[in-house]
Amino acid sequence: MLLQQLLAFAASLSVAYARLPDGRLNGNFRRPATAPIVPLPNPDAPVISRNGTVLPPYTTVFFFDQLIDHNNPSLGTFKQRFWHTWEFYEEGGPIILNTPGETNADGFSGYLTNRTINGQIAQQQNGSTIVLEHRFYGLSNPLPDLTVNSLRLHTLQQAIDDLEYFAKNVNLPMPNGDNLAPGKAPWILVGGSYSGALTSWTMVNKPGLFAAGYASSAVVEAILDFWEYFEPIRLNMPANCSADVQAVIEHVDKTFSGNNQTAIQQLKENWGLGNMTHLDDVAGALRNNMWDWQSLQVTTGPGGQFFKFCDALEVKDGVSAPASGFGLDHALAAWGAYWRNTYYREICGTDDAVDCLGTYDATADFYTNTTIDNASRSWMWIVCNEVGYLQEGAPVGHPSLVTRLVQPPYDLRQCRLMFPGAFSTSSVPNTLATNVKFHGWNVRIKNLFFANGIRDPWKDATVSAAGINVPSTESQPIGLGDGFHCSDLLTSSNIDPTILAVQNQGLAAMKKFLASWKPSGKTGRVTTPKATPQGLSSSFVSSFVKPVNVWFKGAKGV
Structure with missing residues (x-):
């Protein structure tokens, strides 16, 4: 879960290096990096859609009523933050969902734009983009602290269930936004590093939910002793x-x-x-x-x-x-x-x-x-x-x-x-259970694109790991460029040609995957509790014609 100019760390951490945006946990540990933060030239500016409609700034924060515990819905909901735009959307286009993964999602609204592969997919396919904050990171917390008792609801399965519940129940702040659940519109899941692995794991665990997936530097194989990192x-x-x-x-x-x-x-x-x-x-x-x-x-x-x-x-x-x-x-x-x-x-x-x-x-x-x-x-x-x-x-x-x-x-x-009391002296991460459940290197699933980099230190936890020989197929293509970690998520005029080739391969795959998608009409929507952006009526969000000042502004992009 890293890394790069991308991670927003908790200001309350006491050691200086824990505040560096590079994925360090402490001076002797490192987590996978999420995708690099994408600067926005004017984060407060309204967005102009293709048809000239004025949309809220990319940094506008919305809230979704997410279940605290998917195994016990009676516990109620918490406010999960998300960012959204329909700048490139046209009727019938896909909904592109991304979570930055293991970080506060403030500053990641750049992933709504075509400065990233997310926005490139949206522009090509006439889609709408979403950035969803992961449970137990940033301000999207099911419970008010990070004690062991709270963190027992912090699992890979709960995170996957969050993605499903969000997709099926969110009322997106756009025209017809309450009628775009999977089954009525194609959804694409995009992620990098840990969230890239989450893309693969979710498509394995929730077959058919997402029409397609784009997984960059996806650490799909859980590994206890990952000496191959170096x-x-x-x-x-x-x-x-x-x-x-x-x-x-x-x-x-x-x-x-x-x-x-x-x-x-x-x-x-x-x-x-x-x-x-x-x-x-x-x-x-x-x-x-x-x-x-x-x-x-x-x-x-x-x-x-x-x-x-x-x-x-x-x-x-x-x-x-x-x-x-x-x-x-x-x-x-x-x-x-x-x-x-x-x-x-x-x-x-x-x-x-x-x-x-x-x-x-x-x-x-x-x-x-x-x-x-x-x-x-x-x-x-x-x-x-x-x-x-x-x-x-x-x-x-x-x-x-x-x-x-x-x-x-x-x-x-x-x-x-x-986590005193949660682990004994003999406790080890149950990587075997994770790999059995979510298939790890053995993932073979339809409409999932993997993008990896030769110079990525996390490469040997991806499907491009040395000696693993995961086949690249038409239904599960693998693009390998001369990149570092999540290099293909960013777009620029001076990008390495091998990474550009991976991006083009991924865009072609998305086009092919969506060409065969057909609506089923089945959404699986849960009507209680009703999930809508906080403080906004559906009639209001369907009639954006000028900038408004009642939107709650989130953190600015850097």
């Missing part, structure tokens, strides 16, 4: 940087596994982490430099944080290292200097190293903060229960960019600290 990085990063990082990590693991306390302390001091007592925390913190790869996009170029790190190791007196690198001694000193002089402030600010990078203090705010809009906590619950995705060192005998001192027990201990 493989696309190792294979695609500069060779000299890879060689020197591996040499340093091998030295760190050997030293930290020994008994020479003087050498151990000197090595900790090299990174300015001398006051940290847990060696796995020290070694694990160095993964942050590798995680910066996740923030790259094709247009990032050599100015990205990851390449600044490699330059610090591989450029000496204006000369670049050969493919074999400069060797251990130089790389060790250069990496340490980069951390002490530059990088530590980037991820920790003025926080103490133990507070910022340590994982053993059960009283830390990271573990105890149960207030809403805390994406880190909400995602950790899914990690600890259903998906895993623990990014660890490679098996012995395989090249590794990160320490082997960090293995699944290291991260699973954090599950117990964050």
